[in-house]
Amino acid sequence: MNMQNAPDIRELSYAEAIREAMDIALGSDERVVLMGEDIGVYGGAFQVTGDLIDKYGPDRVMDTPISELGGAGVAVGAAMTGLRPIFEFQFSDFATLAMEQIVNQAAKIRFMLGGAVSVPLVMRFPAGSGTGAAAQHSQSIEAWLGHVPGLKVIQPSTPEDAKGMLLAALEDPDPVMIFEHKILYKMRGPVPEGHYTIPIGKAAVRREGKDLTIVATSLMVHKALAAADDLAQNGIDAEVIDLRTIRPMDRDTVLASVRKTGRLICVYEGVKTLGVGAEISAMVAESDAFDYLDAPIFRLGGAESPIPYNPELEKAVVPQVPDILNAATELAQGRL
Amino acid sequence: MSDPNTPYAIRTYDAETLKDALRKMFLIRKFEEGAEDSYTRGLIHGTMHLSIGQEASAVGSCMSLSDADKITSTHRGHGHCVAKGADLGRMFAEFFGKEDGYCRGRGGSMHIADVEKGNLGANGIVGGGLPIAVGAALSAKRLNTGAVTVCFFGDGANNEGAFHEALNMAAVWKLPVVFVCENNRYGMSTSTEKSTAVKHIADRASAYNMPGTTVDGNDFSAVAEAVDTAVAHARAGNGPSLVENLTYRWRGHSKSDRNRYRTKEEISDWMARDPILHMSALLVEHKVMSEADVAALETETAQVIQDAIAFANASPAPTAAEATRFVYTDGEAA
Numbered sequence: 220m221n222m223q224n225a226p227d228i229r230e231l232s233y234a235e236a237i238r239e240a241m242d243i244a245l246g247s248d249e250r251v252v253l254m255g256e257d258i259g260v261y262g263g264a265f266q267v268t269g270d271l272i273d274k275y276g277p278d279r280v281m282d283t284p285i286s287e288l289g290g291a292g293v294a295v296g297a298a299m300t301g302l303r304p305i306f307e308f309q310f311s312d313f314a315t316l317a318m319e320q321i322v323n324q325a326a327k328i329r330f331m332l333g334g335a336v337s338v339p340l341v342m343r344f345p346a347g348s349g350t351g352a353a354a355q356h357s358q359s360i361e362a363w364l365g366h367v368p369g370l371k372v373i374q375p376s377t378p379e380d381a382k383g384m385l386l387a388a389l390e391d392p393d394p395v396m397i398f399e400h401k402i403l404y405k406m407r408g409p410v411p412e413g414h415y416t417i418p419i420g421k422a423a424v425r426r427e428g429k430d431l432t433i434v435a436t437s438l439m440v441h442k443a444l445a446a447a448d449d450l451a452q453n454g455i456d457a458e459v460i461d462l463r464t465i466r467p468m469d470r471d472t473v474l475a476s477v478r479k480t481g482r483l484i485c486v487y488e489g490v491k492t493l494g495v496g497a498e499i500s501a502m503v504a505e506s507d508a509f510d511y512l513d514a515p516i517f518r519l520g521g522a523e524s525p526i527p528y529n530p531e532l533e534k535a536v537v538p539q540v541p542d543i544l545n546a547a548t549e550l551a552q553g554r555l
Numbered sequence: 556m557s558d559p560n561t562p563y564a565i566r567t568y569d570a571e572t573l574k575d576a577l578r579k580m581f582l583i584r585k586f587e588e589g590a591e592d593s594y595t596r597g598l599i600h601g602t603m604h605l606s607i608g609q610e611a612s613a614v615g616s617c618m619s620l621s622d623a624d625k626i627t628s629t630h631r632g633h634g635h636c637v638a639k640g641a642d643l644g645r646m647f648a649e650f651f652g653k654e655d656g657y658c659r660g661r662g663g664s665m666h667i668a669d670v671e672k673g674n675l676g677a678n679g680i681v682g683g684g685l686p687i688a689v690g691a692a693l694s695a696k697r698l699n700t701g702a703v704t705v706c707f708f709g710d711g712a713n714n715e716g717a718f719h720e721a722l723n724m725a726a727v728w729k730l731p732v733v734f735v736c737e738n739n740r741y742g743m744s745t746s747t748e749k750s751t752a753v754k755h756i757a758d759r760a761s762a763y764n765m766p767g768t769t770v771d772g773n774d775f776s777a778v779a780e781a782v783d784t785a786v787a788h789a790r791a792g793n794g795p796s797l798v799e800n801l802t803y804r805w806r807g808h809s810k811s812d813r814n815r816y817r818t819k820e821e822i823s824d825w826m827a828r829d830p831i832l833h834m835s836a837l838l839v840e841h842k843v844m845s846e847a848d849v850a851a852l853e854t855e856t857a858q859v860i861q862d863a864i865a866f867a868n869a870s871p872a873p874t875a876a877e878a879t880r881f882v883y884t885d886g887e888a889a
């Protein structure tokens with residue numbers, strides 16, 4: 220995945236990489252506490268915390284009641300007063316119950332208090348569709364939070380980034396919201412040992428290319444890379460950018476790529492309208508990179524619909540590899 | 556039958572009603588077993604929450620409800636749906652994601668609703684149904700329909716803000732709603748001891764100035780007596796009540812459960828308190844049914860489930876071309 224890795228580096232799953240980051244944080248910083256529903260002996264709904272409770276005990280791996288609003292608020296208060304909470308929402312969808320604390324409190328307290336305190340809070344949101352969990356357990360609401368100044372919103376797409384960005388989030392003085400696609404949890408990849416960080420706010424070029432730019436987030440990065448392999452066989456050389464952070468967005472990396480390729484596709488799972496792709500498109504349209512475009516910008520996002528239960532319908536409402544392939548082919552051949 | 560020691564259910568219901576209640580309890584058990592089996596065989600995409608062990612709570616709580624009365628249900632809602640009179644074939648069809656399902660395959664296990672029978676739907680959000688039930692009760696009061704709403708929720712839900720806000724509003728406005736807490740001792744892995752500051756969830760009723768009762772939720776008669784009383788109280792215009800049914804789920808929370816938070820002994824102790832055996836024994840003891848009648852009923856319900864599964868298997872799947880249908884009432888996406 221990342222060229223800098225030593226060839227003999229061990230592989231972990233995305234979930235294990237997050238657990239290792241939390242383990243390192245718990246082990247090296249007394250202020251770190253994990254909070255969430257069923258993250259103790261149950262191990263978390265997606266087994267991300269796993270057996271950390273055995274090592275650190277229930278005071279540092281804290282089961283909360285099913286009280287998202289209250290739990291999030293406790294995490295905000297704790298972060299303001301010296302702890303470093305990592306708060307897990309069981310599903311990102313349940314963050315809707317905690318919007319008050321996230322949006323009105325966590326994001327604004329430092330501002331409202333004229334900088335008198337910071338809220339060094341990390342929140343984790345298992346997100347996305349593909350598990351057959353239907354409309355209330357499959358959403359991608361990262362753009363909602365991306366709209367709130369005061370928050371940072373990240374979407375790591377690889378195990379290495381999941382670990383490094385979580386450790387970076389813990390060092391960040393402000394609230395960092397981490398959206399973890401549930402389908403990625405089992406994905407394996409090389410992960411460096413020990414403590415390291417990967418900066419928030421920096422996109423990664425996952426594949427270099429000259430014919431068109433695909434800017435993707437989270438699971439869509441992998442779909443874009445699969446599509447890029449197929450495109451290469453048809454002589455189309457796609458550059459794939461993993462945005463990694465949606466607030467603050469890495470403008471330089473995206474614009475440089477568009478200047479080079481002259482074509483842009485945005486691929487993201489959240490609802491297309493008013494989503495991440497709208498922001499990327501506007502960023503290009505408002506810049507000098509606009510002059511380099513040889514074709515209209517194309518967005519592939521989630522359908523204007525909740526996520527359906529039936530598996531075929533569920534696939535139909537989010538971008539798939541063939542959708543990316545078709546859009547890229549049409550765009551590269553000047554048909555869009 | 557006027558002996559005060561005779562259980563409430565025997566004193567109150569006729570033989571047909573009692574047999575139907577037991578039949579529904581069997582149907583719930585067998586629906587859940589069929590669901591589990593389908594899941595194990597890979598026919599189901601997604602998750603499910605089984606209510607095996609909680610059948611008396613579901614059926615006993617719906618005894619004095621008609622189709623005009625409403626319920627709101629939970630993620631563990633198959634039993635409530637059956638208790639309110641749903642068709643098993645359409646339930647399985649929904650579970651299998653088919654067009655003939657109650658939600659035409661769009662909702663799945665966690666969102667099954669049966670609006671014609673007054674079931675306003677299961678819910679994927681813990682506590683999500685509580686304010687909705689209060690809203691349904693508000694309509695009933697304003698529109699003078701005489702309908703009562705029974706709101707099912709779990710012990711875990713009683714720590715959501717929505718629970719407290721809903722009970723308060725229902726009491727302030729004196730609405731015809733009965734809050735039925737199915738206390739199966741755990742919200743996923745977290746026990747009520749670890750999550751809830753009061754010993755009995757029904758004690759929280761006093762904070763909202765309404766009657767609160769805790770009963771053995773595996774005893775059909777006890778549940779029926781408590782909820783019938785609360786429904787009559789609501790129907791008479793006296794406002795809400797809170798009933799707590801103490802029960803237990805035999806299976807894990809859902810498919811992801813490693814069962815690390817409870818002991819095998821605890822599970823087997825509760826399995827020994829099987830609500831269906833308890834109900835069967837009650838009906839046999841009071842000569843409502845013979846042992847042979849009970850066995851025949853069980854066989855008959857097993858066949859209903861077989862047929863329901865066959866119906867669901869044969870039902871067509873929705874087409875991807877219609878994936879975004881039903882988002883808006885006029886059928887057109889924005």
Ligand SMILES: Cc1ncc(C[n+]2csc(CCOP(=O)(O)OP(=O)(O)O)c2C)c(N)n1
Nearest residue numbers: 313631679680681709710711712741742743
């Ligand atoms: C708002 C919200 N938080 C968390 C969850 C995840 N979740 C689903 S069911 C459940 C446990 C609910 O416990 P309880 O209310 O006691 O119902 P039971 O499962 O025991 O029937 C949890 C935590 C959810 N669906 N919604």
Ligand SMILES: [Mg+2]
Nearest residue numbers: 709710741742
């Ligand atoms: Mg419970």
